[in-house]
Amino acid sequence: MNFELKILGSASATPVLARHPTAQVLTVDAANYLIDCGEGTQWRMLEHRIRPHHLRAIFISHLHGDHYFGLFGLLGTMHLQGRTQPLVIVGPPGLDEVLLTQARVSSMQLGFAMEFTAVDTEAHAVVYEDQNITVSSLPMRHRIPCAGYLFSEKPRRANLLKDKLPTGLSPQQLARLAQGEDLPANDQQSGLRHADVAGPVPTPRRYAFFSDTLYTPALAPLIHGADLLYHEATFLEDLKERAAQTHHSTARQAAQIAQAAGVKRLLLGHFSSRYKALDPLLDEAHTVFPTVELAIEGLLVSM
Numbered sequence: 475m476n477f478e479l480k481i482l483g484s485a486s487a488t489p490v491l492a493r494h495p496t497a498q499v500l501t502v503d504a505a506n507y508l509i510d511c512g513e514g515t516q517w518r519m520l521e522h523r524i525r526p527h528h529l530r531a532i533f534i535s536h537l538h539g540d541h542y543f544g545l546f547g548l549l550g551t552m553h554l555q556g557r558t559q560p561l562v563i564v565g566p567p568g569l570d571e572v573l574l575t576q577a578r579v580s581s582m583q584l585g586f587a588m589e590f591t592a593v594d595t596e597a598h599a600v601v602y603e604d605q606n607i608t609v610s611s612l613p614m615r616h617r618i619p620c621a622g623y624l625f626s627e628k629p630r631r632a633n634l635l636k637d638k639l640p641t642g643l644s645p646q647q648l649a650r651l652a653q654g655e656d657l658p659a660n661d662q663q664s665g666l667r668h669a670d671v672a673g674p675v676p677t678p679r680r681y682a683f684f685s686d687t688l689y690t691p692a693l694a695p696l697i698h699g700a701d702l703l704y705h706e707a708t709f710l711e712d713l714k715e716r717a718a719q720t721h722h723s724t725a726r727q728a729a730q731i732a733q734a735a736g737v738k739r740l741l742l743g744h745f746s747s748r749y750k751a752l753d754p755l756l757d758e759a760h761t762v763f764p765t766v767e768l769a770i771e772g773l774l775v776s777m
């Protein structure tokens with residue numbers, strides 16, 4: 475089963491040519507989850523062939539425009555494309571009010587229900603769950619209420635190993651084994667234990683999304699050992715004061731969180747428009763944490 479992240483944008487606040495504001499899609503099995511929805515996200519989705527219809531849920535970190543100004547347009551498109559399936563929207567309190575007001579004053583009756591979950595941005599708590607994943611909030615420290623999200627895969631069964639399966643099993647018997655059941659002995663066959671024909675149980679994968687935040691080492695234990703961390707790196711370390719004033723982080727600080735949390739890989743994003751070249755941010759983080767990449771638009775990371 476796939477568990478992969480596609481970057482649709484990773485710029486901050488003001489526009490820069492060829493960079494787009496924060497948006498990313500996590501795909502788990504066939505389900506897509508949109509994380510933040512900066513201006514123009516639906517064009518990025520078109521480019522990267524992600525169909526709005528296939529979005530199961532949307533997670534918004536906070537109500538600064540670079541993280542959600544694309545949302546109303548995307549909802550309008552889903553409506554025009556005939557969506558009827560309810561859409562889960564998880565975000566800070568007030569998001570529902572903004573969207574419902576926009577719909578009301580433009581006399582727009584969406585053809586599908588929006589199911590809002592208001593996140594307590596001070597808490598680390600489960601905010602969403604389906605058959606694939608559990609999502610918990612991560613309390614960011616920013617100028618306004620802001621949540622990060624930890625996406626945790628549900629435990630999966632071990633796959634059956636073809637070379638260990640005896641011949642002559644019926645489709646029903648194979649299905650039972652695939653469900654983790656043992657087959658009892660009968661007149662024709664001896665019994666078969668699931669554990670004897672299955673590979674190792676896969677370790678559930680986890681992706682941590684840190685949106686805009688002040689450097690907050692206390693958050694590291696919440697994501698210990700995650701497969702991937704996306705952390706904002708708005709500034710270089712020489713602007714550490716500016717980062718603190720604006721409740722953002724530096725590339726070095728992002729790497730320090732990755733190191734403290736013992737994650738496998740780090741992605742840097744939310745780059746200030748002042749940086750025309752991004753390599754200095756990568757280099758700075760690399761001195762602290764080796765497995766780091768820039769969250770460049772179009773990047774696909776499989777976990």
Ligand SMILES: [Zn+2]
Binds near residue numbers: 487538540541686
């Ligand atoms: Zn931002």
Ligand SMILES: [Zn+2]
Binds near residue numbers: 538616686
């Ligand atoms: Zn912000």
